[in-house]
Amino acid sequence: MDFRFYDEQVMTADVVRALLAEVCSSQDLRRLLTTGGAQDETRWKKLCELGLAGILVPEGDGGLGLAPVDFVQIAEACGYRCLPEPLVDNVGIALPLLAAFADRPGVAPYLERALAGEITVAVSHPINSYVPHADRDAAALIARDDGLHLVAISPKMLTMQPSADPFRRLHTIACDPGDATRIAGHEEAAIPLRQTLDRGALFTAAQLLGMAQRCVDLAVGYSKERQQFGRPIGSYQAIKHHLATVQVKIEFARPVVYAAAADLPHDDLHSRARISQAKLTASEAADLAAHTAIQTHGAMGYSWEVDVHLYLKRIIALTQVWGGPSFHRERVAARVFSAPLGPETTFARETDRA
């Protein structure tokens, strides 16, 4: 029992954090906004050069064969920087699903190119209404009643639904998947799709956690500079207490997100409840953080000029994707109302055998 990241996990996350600080600053986002672009291909190339594409893909399929707990801090770092490009969606969520069917006809070439960073792949999962950034993806994994399909994306399939988040290009995909596109039947796709939902919820929670912390950091930075009544507003308890309240929420969401990452591979009642709990608590923390950051900035917080609105919009989006609060509350309820509770059950599947 050791609830700390291993050295390699810390080092990998530090490398990603450092790169994002360099290529995904506020100025970088602003530059993208003024050009009307949703993504920056130069930045994406640099991210791909980190060689992370296969982090969750088994070694036998050309990946690194690492676990969700090895990626969770990276997803958090992406949230912290409000990263527009689909590192989390592609690497954390889509590619492990694609790799689960690497042996099916037509899959290998896509997987190979995706691992090389040449293409990205979208997932159209029943829990989500829209597919973000589908216009940059070469293919989509589409779940239908008859199973899982791998469909090459062509522009005419896509209908864009503009999001308030300028960096989220949402689409619906109109296509007619059939036997030719099906890579797995309903039953064999069921477990990989469930695990995809878990990864989606978990890494979304991690991003929300990062965004919550960034909102606090932005508000702290501003409240140290902004003077009213002859003092920085951050010296007033009214501001301090609001921000401290948010920080407490973040501090108690973070270990849940990390434990959920460690639990995910168990794929059982307990791991699903903890992933859902992570999604719920990170959403709550992020929501409060965004509101508090706007309030701390005063009228500036309601302006386009301050970055907080970018976070607010992404937080609104991510709170709902990969299962909204009601969905996840019911997954927690399934565990709370059916399995033993109490202090000896924190890591329940272990103590059951103790």
Add this chain to the structure above:
Amino acid sequence: MNLIYTEEQKAFRREVRSWLEAHVPRQPLPSFDASREGFEAHREWERILDEGRWGMVTWPERYGGRGLDLIQWLIFEEEYYRAGAPLRVNQNGIFLLGPTLMEYGTPEQKSRFLPKMASGDEIWAQAWSEPQAGSDLAAVRASATRAGDEYVLRGHKIWSSRAVFADWAFGLFRSDPGSERHKGLSLIFFPLDAPGVRIQAIPQIDGETGFAEIFLDDVRVPAFNRLGAEGEGWAICMATAGFERGLMLRSPARFQVTARRLVELFKTCERDADPAIRAAVLKAWMDTDAYALSIYHTASRLNAGGQIGAEASTNKIFWSEMDIAMHKTALSLLGARAELSRHASEAVEAGRWLDGYFFSLAGPIYAGSNEIQRNIIAERMLGLPRV
């Protein structure tokens, strides 16, 4: 990261469980705050724990402990609360003063005070607050005047839990008469039956006398009773407060038992409960789980040589507010029975939820009010300016 208990840890859990099953009193003990009888029953329980060397598992063996790490401490606490074992009447001693003594005490002080603390022969109260020094603890006025090998203590302490029946207190005194604020304070122990000590019980919100005022009128104690250097009392108190808020005082297990009871209560009246209450019940479980995970995280860090920092403050805010929320949810579920006192025949669990709710309201006040904790978080974690 590895969230799996080792075989050794599992074996330790089994050992704790079987000892507790054999020794925990079948009937709950009477409250240690309501009567001398209840207090002494709890002291006896401390003796039984100590005889089994379960009094304080993290303490070194030479002081009656087992020299175990914080993960094992958490396992012990989980089993302790699971077994419904009595509350620790000497928590001020074993959880707060004990660790501080081990860090700052001389070898002679350790051998004098720690074994009797572990055995329950000496139960401790804390004597820090004064009528004019609450959140502003540095405004302490009670004085310790050096007279040869002794200190003469004078002043008025208040809100001292357990002081009515306890044997000793550790107090914060101004030992340098010309000093101000955090400087010139010393931490000094005094027996509560020493000549010149007068204890006045203060009835609490629930009618019991859990805390008291202490009047000190020229109380003479040997200079040996000073912990740490003269004038260093503030730093030592803050270290104690760190232990208190941070980890030891409120182990997650306590709240996880409350959450379990809340879910059980919910199941008895589920059909009538509105969805908001159901959501609050689920939140109770999630919060207690989050608190446990957070403490495992901290314990892992401390085991690896880390220091406790501002999480002492974040923890205190989180558990105190969570405790109130859980009890409030229970009162909502109880409906008309919420107000029933423990003497009412229809009271659920002998009014334990209402008693618990009252007690939970003290949580954001004692051990440093939550307002002060929020200041600490804002200033030390977030780096906001003090003035």
